[in-house]
Amino acid sequence: MxxxxxxxxxxxxxxxxxxxxxxxxxxxxxxxxxxxxxxxxxxxxxxxxxxxxxxxxxxxxxxxxxxxxxxxxxxxxxxxxxxxxxxxxxxxxxxxxxxxxxxxxxxxxxxxxxxxxxxGPPALEADAVETKRYGLTDALDDLGDAEDPLERVAVAGVVLAGAAELLFDHHRAWSGGGKWLPRRLREADPGLGQDLLDGHLGVCATGDPARLAAAAREVLDLVGGPLREGYRRTWRGVIESVATAPGKRAG
Structure with a gap:
């Protein structure tokens, strides 16, 4: 070669x-x-x-x-x-x-x-952001409740992904998957993006979710805060957690 x-x-x-x-x-x-x-x-x-x-x-x-x-x-x-x-x-x-x-x-x-x-990408519809806020809030609750180490690591991945999507949209920044997720997170928000990544690494290395949870809550505060009670959606033939295409209203 x-x-x-x-x-x-x-x-x-x-x-x-x-x-x-x-x-x-x-x-x-x-x-x-x-x-x-x-x-x-x-x-x-x-x-x-x-x-x-x-x-x-x-x-x-x-x-x-x-x-x-x-x-x-x-x-x-x-x-x-x-x-x-x-x-x-x-x-x-x-x-x-x-x-x-x-x-x-x-x-x-x-x-x-x-x-x-x-x-940059178009901003997500307000309903899509709300659904992602709800999903991240729920995942953070699960992260705090998880006692099984493997479950905690799995939920930490969900928290990282959900917080990243909201942070990307907040900054109107391009997202990424795989190796591009940390690269794009650092580009979009060097401080908070790195905190999310370090927090996720901490869960994987030590099992401690505190830093990841704190960073994810900071992301939620940027986009309207946690969302639990009062969330409601009517089924319209799409899975709302992935219905994020620009120009399409989720829910």
Whole structure:
């Protein structure tokens, strides 16, 4: 396997997408932090009339994640990333390493991505925020009551995720999952975000929920406080805890 992931990405682009309008290498490989086990995340813009798809393959011993799209497909994917509040593809184009830029196509895609990232996600509907407040309040009650260490760790994950969603929305900041959750939390709120992460780590390491609970209560105070009595929703065919898409009223 070639030790240089950038050159490997260039070869893949030349061999598989010789007519590409734009090719961007993202992730740790683009940032110069790649390990031998790191994936290659490659966004590929092709002419309209082609197929928009995602594909995972192995090339020269390395896993490659291909994000292939037409111009129309790219616009649809950008819109979908806004709806999920994660802006994954926008981040790839905004911070990735440009390998192919035919007629300025990569530059235009990057400008669009950067504009979206600056704007941030739309604010959640008030009902969605209320439902998340209720869910976090309930999870904090469970965290305080949990006696089984495994249950406590499991509930701590729910508290971290629920508090993070509310904090992201409070700051109109992009969210993230997996390894991107701590990264985005620190970006959105370096102080309180780090307190949530440290509190969660404390539960996992020592079983003590105090710091996580305090940080989560601070998040609740930012968005209207805990919510228990008085909460009511009428069933309308959606699970309200996940009904958070912009423009759709939960409940």
């Amino acid at each position: 070639d030790a240089d992931p950038v050159e490997q990405a260039r070869r893949i682009a030349r061999q598989r997408f010789p007519d590409a309008l734009a090719v961007v290498l993202a992730g740790s490989s683009a940032a110069g932090r790649a390990k031998s086990t790191s994936d290659l995340d490659i966004a590929v813009l092709i002419e309209d009339g082609g197929e928009t798809y995602r594909e995972t393959l192995r090339c020269e011993g390395r896993v490659v994640e291909l994000f292939v799209h037409t111009r129309a497909g790219l616009a649809e994917l950008f819109a979908a990333d806004v709806a999920t509040r994660r802006a994954v593809l926008q981040a790839m184009y905004a911070s990735g390493l440009v390998l192919v830029d035919r007629d300025g196509e990569a530059g235009r895609a990057r400008a669009s991505a950067e504009a979206a990232l600056r704007l």
